[in-house]
Amino acid sequence: MKLTLWTYEGPPHVGAMRVATAMKGLHYVLHAPQGDTYADLLFTMIERRDQRPPVTYTTFQARDLGGDTATLFKTACQDAVDRFQPEALIVGASCTAELIQDDPAGLAESMGLGLPVIALDLPSYQRKEGFGTDETFLQIVRHLAKPMARTEQITANLIGPTALGFRHRDDIVELTRLLADMGIGVNVVAPMGARPSDIARMGQAHFNVLMYPEHAETAARWMETNFKQPFTKIVPIGVGATHDFLAEVAAITGLPFKADTTRLRMPWWTRSVDSTYLTGKRVFIFGDGTHVAAAARIAREEMGFEVAGLGCYNREMARPIRALAKDYGIEALISDDYLEVEAAIEALQPEMILGTQMERHIGKRLGIPCAVISAPVHVQDFPARFSPQMGWEGANVIFDTWVHPLVMGLEEHLLHMFRDDFEFHDEAGASHHGGQHKPRDVSAEAAPAAAELVGSMPAEAAVATQGGQVIWLSDAENELKKIPFFVRGKARRNTEKFAEIKGVTAISAETLYEAKAHYAR
Amino acid sequence: MSAPLPTTGCTATPVLKQRGQREVFCGLTGIIWLHRKMQDAFFLVVGSRTCAHLLQSAAGVMIFAEPRFGTAILDEKDLAGLADAQTELDREVGRLLSRRPDIRQLFLVGSCPSEVIKLDLQRAAERMTARHAPHVRVLNYSGSGIETTFTQGEDACLASMVPSLPETAEKELLLVGALPDVVEDQALALLAAMGITRVRCLPARRSGDTPSVGPNTVFALSQPFLGDTHAALTRRGARHIPAAFPFGAEGTTLWLQAIADEFGVPADVFTAATAAPRARAEKAVAAVAQTLSGKSVFFFPDSQLEIPLARFLTRECGMTAIEVGTPFLHRDLMEQELALLAEGPVISEGQDVDLQLDRVRAARPDLTVCGLGLANPLEAEGLATKWAIELVFTPVHFYEQAADLAALFARPLRRRALLAPLAPQMEAAE
Numbered sequence: 001m002k003l004t005l006w007t008y009e010g011p012p013h014v015g016a017m018r019v020a021t022a023m024k025g026l027h028y029v030l031h032a033p034q035g036d037t038y039a040d041l042l043f044t045m046i047e048r049r050d051q052r053p054p055v056t057y058t059t060f061q062a063r064d065l066g067g068d069t070a071t072l073f074k075t076a077c078q079d080a081v082d083r084f085q086p087e088a089l090i091v092g093a094s095c096t097a098e099l100i101q102d103d104p105a106g107l108a109e110s111m112g113l114g115l116p117v118i119a120l121d122l123p124s125y126q127r128k129e130g131f132g133t134d135e136t137f138l139q140i141v142r143h144l145a146k147p148m149a150r151t152e153q154i155t156a157n158l159i160g161p162t163a164l165g166f167r168h169r170d171d172i173v174e175l176t177r178l179l180a181d182m183g184i185g186v187n188v189v190a191p192m193g194a195r196p197s198d199i200a201r202m203g204q205a206h207f208n209v210l211m212y213p214e215h216a217e218t219a220a221r222w223m224e225t226n227f228k229q230p231f232t233k234i235v236p237i238g239v240g241a242t243h244d245f246l247a248e249v250a251a252i253t254g255l256p257f258k259a260d261t262t263r264l265r266m267p268w269w270t271r272s273v274d275s276t277y278l279t280g281k282r283v284f285i286f287g288d289g290t291h292v293a294a295a296a297r298i299a300r301e302e303m304g305f306e307v308a309g310l311g312c313y314n315r316e317m318a319r320p321i322r323a324l325a326k327d328y329g330i331e332a333l334i335s336d337d338y339l340e341v342e343a344a345i346e347a348l349q350p351e352m353i354l355g356t357q358m359e360r361h362i363g364k365r366l367g368i369p370c371a372v373i374s375a376p377v378h379v380q381d382f383p384a385r386f387s388p389q390m391g392w393e394g395a396n397v398i399f400d401t402w403v404h405p406l407v408m409g410l411e412e413h414l415l416h417m418f419r420d421d422f423e424f425h426d427e428a429g430a431s432h433h434g435g436q437h438k439p440r441d442v443s444a445e446a447a448p449a450a451a452e453l454v455g456s457m458p459a460e461a462a463v464a465t466q467g468g469q470v471i472w473l474s475d476a477e478n479e480l481k482k483i484p485f486f487v488r489g490k491a492r493r494n495t496e497k498f499a500e501i502k503g504v505t506a507i508s509a510e511t512l513y514e515a516k517a518h519y520a521r
Numbered sequence: 522m523s524a525p526l527p528t529t530g531c532t533a534t535p536v537l538k539q540r541g542q543r544e545v546f547c548g549l550t551g552i553i554w555l556h557r558k559m560q561d562a563f564f565l566v567v568g569s570r571t572c573a574h575l576l577q578s579a580a581g582v583m584i585f586a587e588p589r590f591g592t593a594i595l596d597e598k599d600l601a602g603l604a605d606a607q608t609e610l611d612r613e614v615g616r617l618l619s620r621r622p623d624i625r626q627l628f629l630v631g632s633c634p635s636e637v638i639k640l641d642l643q644r645a646a647e648r649m650t651a652r653h654a655p656h657v658r659v660l661n662y663s664g665s666g667i668e669t670t671f672t673q674g675e676d677a678c679l680a681s682m683v684p685s686l687p688e689t690a691e692k693e694l695l696l697v698g699a700l701p702d703v704v705e706d707q708a709l710a711l712l713a714a715m716g717i718t719r720v721r722c723l724p725a726r727r728s729g730d731t732p733s734v735g736p737n738t739v740f741a742l743s744q745p746f747l748g749d750t751h752a753a754l755t756r757r758g759a760r761h762i763p764a765a766f767p768f769g770a771e772g773t774t775l776w777l778q779a780i781a782d783e784f785g786v787p788a789d790v791f792t793a794a795t796a797a798p799r800a801r802a803e804k805a806v807a808a809v810a811q812t813l814s815g816k817s818v819f820f821f822p823d824s825q826l827e828i829p830l831a832r833f834l835t836r837e838c839g840m841t842a843i844e845v846g847t848p849f850l851h852r853d854l855m856e857q858e859l860a861l862l863a864e865g866p867v868i869s870e871g872q873d874v875d876l877q878l879d880r881v882r883a884a885r886p887d888l889t890v891c892g893l894g895l896a897n898p899l900e901a902e903g904l905a906t907k908w909a910i911e912l913v914f915t916p917v918h919f920y921e922q923a924a925d926l927a928a929l930f931a932r933p934l935r936r937r938a939l940l941a942p943l944a945p946q947m948e949a950a951e
Contacts, residue, residue, distance in 0.1 A: 001599050001609035003565075003617060005591045010574040033633045035547025035666025038575045040894030050901030052894065059543045062636070062667040076542070083875060095569035096633035096667070099600070124569060125597045 006338045006358060008313035008376055012122035013094045014039055015132020019140065019215075020090060021053040021163035025195040026140075027086035029077050031069070031097035031104050034059035046379050047164055056080040058097070070102045077108050081115065088144065088196040089113065090136065092120035116196065118143045128336075130288070130314045133162050133215040137191055141219045144196050147227055148203040154253050155187035157205040157229075159220060160212035162191055166291065166375045170388035171211060178236065178391045179209070181260045182249060191215075203227045207252050211235070211390070214288055214314060237294035239266055239302055239395045264392035266399045270303055278403070282308040282490065284350040286333070286341055286359055287374025289317020291389070293324055295354050295373045298398060300328070308350045309333065311341070338362070349489040352406060357381065367485065369405035373398075407486055470499050475509040494519050524836045527863035534859075534868050536850060541873025544894055545823060545848055546910075547666030548674025549630065550579045554914060555678055556589040558699040559724050561625040563617065564590040566664070567610065567642060568632030579910075589624075591617070595634055606640055607648075614649055618657060625656065625728040628678060631663035658728065660685070670848040672746040672824045672913060675699055679723055682731075683753035686723075689733035694720045694780065695759065697750060698743035701916040702726065708743070708767075708919055711777060714794035715786045723750075734759050741780055743767060743918060745858070746825035748851040765857040768826075769833035769923045770802040775857070798920035805924030806837050812931040814839030816887035819880075822846035822872050823892055823909035828855055830890075830912070830926075832862045838927050842866035843884045846877065888930060905933045 013030060020028040021043050030036070037057050043049045058076045060069050081089065091108045105119030118139050122132050137159075158175055161168035169192070176186050187205035188198045202223065208231040210220045220231040230252050236245035243259060250257040269275065283305045285295050289312040299305040311333030312321045318334040325332035333344050342362045345353060353363045353370040357378045363370030372381050373389075387401075388394040472480070476495075483491050491512070498515035499507050549572055552564045566572045573592035580588075593613050598604040610629075618624060627649070629642045642661040649659040662681035664674040679697065694717055696708060705722060712720055721732030723740075736758035742751065745766050755761065764779035765772045774795060781791045818840050820827040827847045834840040844867040852859075859868075869877070874895075881889055881904065889899055889906045896906040907930055917926040 001593050001595060001604070001606065001613055003591050003613045004570075004573045004594050005588060006577055007570060007573045009570075011570040013571075014574065033547070033666040034543040034545055034670065035549070035575065035633070036571060037542070037544050037894060038546055038550075038578055040544070041892070042578055044895070044897040045893050048897060050897055052898045057542050059541075060667065062665075065637070065667065079541070079875070095571050096637055099634060099637045123597075124571070125595060125600055128570065 004337075008336045008338070008356065008358065009129035010039070010042075011095055011124050012127045012129060012132030012135070013092060013120075013124065014042070015129040015134070016090065016092060016120055016122060016136040017043070017053055017055055018129070018133050018162040018164050019136040019191045020055060021049070022161065022192040023054075023140075023190070023194050023196070025087040025197070026054060027080050027084050027089050028053075028055045029073070029080050029089060029091045029104070029108070030055055030057050030094055031073050031076075031092070031102060032057045032059065032094035033096045034061060036094050036096075043163055046377070047382055048379070049163070053163075054084065054086070056084075060097075065100065069097075069100060070107055073102055073104055073107055074111060077111060077113065081113050086115065086196075088116040088118060088140075090118045090120055090140065092122055093124075095124035098124050116143055128314075130214045130316060134218050137162075137216050138218040138222060140191070140196075140199055141202065142222060144199040145202045145223070145227070146200055148201060150206055151185070151187060151204045153185050154183070154255065155185040155205045156249075157187050157202050157208045158189040158211055159191075159208050159231075160210060160214075160216035161189065162212075162215050164375065164377075165192075165212065165215075166373075166377050166381065167387060167389045167394075168192060168212070170386050171390040171394070173386070174388040174391035174393050175209065175211065175236070178242070178246065179249070182246065182253075182255055182258045184249070184253065184255070203229075205229060207231060207249075209249075213290055214316070235290055235294055236390045237291070237394060238298040238398070239264065239392075240297060241294055242391055242395065261392060264395060266302070266392075266395040269396075269399050275304075275403075278406075279304045281305045281352055281406070282348075282350045283352045283354055284308055284345050284348055284359075285310040285373070286312065286353070286355040288312060288314050289321050291374035292317075292321060294389075296324060296328065298395075299354065302395070303399075303402065305352075309344060309348045311335065311344070313341075313356075342366075349493045351486060351490065352402075354402065367489075369486075371402045371405055407484075469505060470496050470507060471505065472507045473509075476507045476512050479509040479512050491516070524863075526861065529864045530860040531862045531864060531866070531868055532856070532859045534864065537867055537869040538871050539869070539873040539876055540871065541876060543670070543848070543872045544821070544874040544892055545872070546579065546671040546892070547575070547633070548664035548669025548671065548677055549575060549632065549666075550671055551664065551674030551678060552576060552590045552630065553580050555675060555699055555724070558702075558726065559626065559728075561623060561727050562589065562628060563621060563624045563626070564628045564630055565614065565617065566590070566592040566630045566632055567635045567640060568592055568595065568630075569634045570594055572632045572634075589621075595638075600638060606638075607645055610645055611649070611652075614659075618653060625658070627653075627657055627659045628681070629659065629661040630678075631661065631665055633665045633667050636663060636665045636667060658685070670822075672744070672826075673749075673849070675744070676747045676749045679747060680749040680753040682724065683734065683750065683757060686731065686757070687733040689735040690737055691719065691733070691735070692737040692739070693733070694784070695732055695734065695738050695740040695754070696720060696722045696743060697740050697747055697754070699724055700743055700918060704916045704918050704922060707921055711794060711798070711919070712780065715777070715781055715784070715790055717780065717784050717786070739783055741776065742854065743776075744826075745829055745851070745854055746849075748849075748854060751854065763854075763857060765832070765861060766829040767918045768829050768926060769837045770799050770806060770920060771837055771861075772829060772833060773802070773919050773923065774799055795920075802920040802923040803837075806927050809924050809927035809931050810838040812934050813888075813927065815841075816934065817841045817843050817884070818888045818890065818930070819843045819884060819886035820845045820847075821874075821877060821881075821889070821891040821895065821909070822848040822869070823890070824913050825849060825851070826909075826912055827890070828858045828862065828868075831866065832858050833926065834930060835863060836861065837923075838930070840888075840930075843886050844869060844877075844880060846870075846872065848872070888934060890930075905937050907933050 043053045058072050091104045108117045188202050210231045223229045234245040236242040292312050307328045313336040322332045353359045354373045360370045387397045495515040599606045646659045646661040660681045662677040734757045738759035741762045762779050762783050765775040767773040767776040831842045831845040846869040850870045889904050899906050916922050
C-alpha cells in the first residue's frame, strides 16, 4: 500500500484505451464498474476528440456481484459487436473486475462472435499505463499481423503513436516527410489511424521505425523475431538525433544517407548572438524515459544548457536513464512520486524545468519557468497548430518552446540594472507573458519582509529554515534582494553551499560576493 | 415570473428504466469539492491506481498545492494477504497525520476494489479514532462506483458524520449540503432576515463548528441527492422540512417559505426579507431567459440535480424538457419537484447510454446536458451541450445565483450563435 497524491501514469487499462482509441475499426469491451467510464473524458476533453473512445464498459454494480456478472459481460460484447460492427474486438478487465475473476477472455472466445477476439491480461495491481499501451499493441500485432512479401518500394511501419500522446499526431507527419526525403514510403502507421486490416499487412514493411519505445518496443522485437524486420533504435528528437536516425535508416536500408535540412532553422537560432544568454542555464529534466533522453542531449549539445538533474517516472526506462545520467555526471531520479520530484527540484534550484504537466505545476509553485516535453499532458499541450517534436520541424518547435518561458537575454540585463523601476522590476516576470504586470507596491519598499512575501520563491523560506546553522546577516540579505528573482534562488543556494564548504556560519555581503566569484564561469 | 402551477405534474409519469452502460462518475468524485469545503479534513481513498487517476482527471484544473486528498493504492501484497492491509493502512495514516498536523477529520473512503475484497474500513476508522483522539476523528464511507453514482459520494460522506454528531435538545435548523461558502452565507443572511438565527450547517467548514442534532432539530436539504443523510438524520430524531430545492427564484422562495412556515415567520416578515432579492433574481433570470426561451433541453443522468433544474428551466426560463434523466430517483425528496414539472418529458432513471444517445439523436434538442465524456462527441454531431459537472462545481443556489445558473445553460447557445459564421468551415475541416 502506498499513499499517492498525483500520478504520472494511469492504470494499465487506460493504456489499452489509448491504443484502442488511436485505432479505427477496433472495439474494446472492458469489464469494469460504473465510474471507470471517467476515462472517456481524458480523450474527449484533454485531447478534444470528437468521438467517444471505442470502449464499452460493463458498468456492473454491487447488486450484480452476487448475481451473474459473466452474463453482463457477454451481453456487453454482443451489443458492442452488433452496434459498432468492429473488425476486431479486444477484451479485458479493469482493477475491480480483475478481482471478481470472470475471465473475459474465455467468455468472449466462447461466444463465437465471428471476428478476431484479442484478450488482454493487464495486471492492474502491478503495472501501469505504459505497460498497458505496450502490451496491448503487442497482442494486437501478434493476433492480426501475418508474414507477407515485402513491398516493392522500400517502406517502413511507423509504430508507437497512440491517443493522448505528446505530439504523436504531428510526429507522424514529420517522420513521413523525413523518410520520403530518403525515398522511403510508409507502409502502416500504428496504432494511430490503423485498422485491424492494416495491422494484418504490417509484415510487408522492410523495417519498423520505433517512434516511442514506451508504447511499441515489445511489438518491434516480436516483429524482428517473426518477420525479420529490423527496427530503429534512435528516436529522432533534436538535430543530432535526427541526423543519427537518418544514418541508422541508411544503414538498415542500404540507401544513401540524405538529410534535406532546408526547413531546419534551429541551429542558427541557437548560434545567433541573441541566444548567448542561454549559455549554461541550469535545467532539470523529467518525464518519460524517451523524451528525457532526447531532451538531455538537446539541452547540452544544441542549447548549451547545463543539465542539473534528470529522471523519469517509468521504471521500465530506469536502466538507460541511470546510464545517461552518469554520462552527465549526475544521479538520475527514478520515481513516480511527485512530492519526491518536487523536493529534488526545490533542492537543485534549476533556472528552468523541462518536464510534464506535473512539473509545470511544481514550477509554478516554486517560481521556476517550465516547458513541457513529455506526457502526461493537459489540454493546452494539444495545440491546434502543427507542432511536432521529431525531425527538423520538431527541432525548430523545441527551440521556440524552451525559450518562451525564459526571461529574454537583454531583459535579464535590464532587470539587473534597473531593478528599482516601479514597473520594470523584479517581480513583474517576463514581459512577453501577458497578464503578469504587477506595479510594485510602494509600501512594500518600506517593509522588506512584505516584499519578500510578494515576490520571493517559496524555496527561499524553506532553505532558510532548513538546518538552521547558517545565518544571513542583514547586509547580505539586502544584497541578495538586489539579485533578479530568476537567479536569486540559485545565488542563495550557492552562497550557502560555499559558506558550508568554508565553514562560515554567518553570511555577509562579502561572503555572497566571494561565493559569486567562486562559482563564476 | 414563474409559470402557473401545472394541472398535472410529473408525479404519476411512468419512469423509463433501462439497464446498460452507465456513463457516470463514481462517488469518489465528490471529494473534489468536499475537501475544499471542509478545511481541516483529509480524504484518504483506499483503492487502486484507477481511483487516483479518476480524482486527478476529474479535478481537471489541478489543485497543485498538496491537496487534502490522496489514494492509498492497494498492491498485490495487500490483495494476496501477504501484507495485512489494516496494518499497512495504519502505517500510511500515521505518516500522513504526522506530516499534516492541521488535519482534524480524516475520512477513509472505500472504493470498488476495497469493497470487493471486503476491507473493513469501519473497523479501521474505529481503531484509528481511538488512537488519534481527541486531535483527529476518523470516519469512513464508501464512494465506490459499485455503490454510488457521482453526488451520492457527498451523501455517503455526510451520512457517515451523522451518528457521531453531539446530541442536543435545542430547536435548531440544520442546513444540509456542501455549499460554496459565499452561497451558504447568503442563505444564512436570508434566514436571519426572517428572524431564524439558530442555524447550523452540515458539513461545517471546520470541525470545531460541527453541529449537534436531536429530536427538536429540523433540517432543510439544499441538495436533492442527500437521501441517505436524510435517513440518518431522521434516525437521530431530526425532522425534514420537505420543499422544492433552492434553484431559481421560484425554488428559492418555495424552499424559504417551507422553513418560514416551520418557524412561524409572519407573512409580512417573510415578504420583507425576500421581496427585494426575489425581484432582483426574477429580473436577472428574465434577461438570460431570452436566449433560452422556446428552446428544448435533454438531460443525461449525472448528479440527481436534473429534475429540479428541469423545473427551473421549464418554469422560469421558458424551455421545454424532452427527457429528464437521473441516475437515481428519490421519490420522497422529489415529490414537490415532480408536482411542479409540467407533464411532457420522459423521466428516466439509470441508463443504457447507447440507447439514450439514439434518443437524443432522434430528438435533436437545442441543448443537451451531459457528462464530459459525451459533450465533445455530441457537439461534433451538431448538438449544443452543457457539461453537467459544472453545475456542482459552481455557485448556483438561491436568489443571487439564479441568473448565473440560467447563464450556464445560455452560454453554449450564445456561443453557437456567435460562431455561426464559422460553421461551414468547421464542417469542412472534419
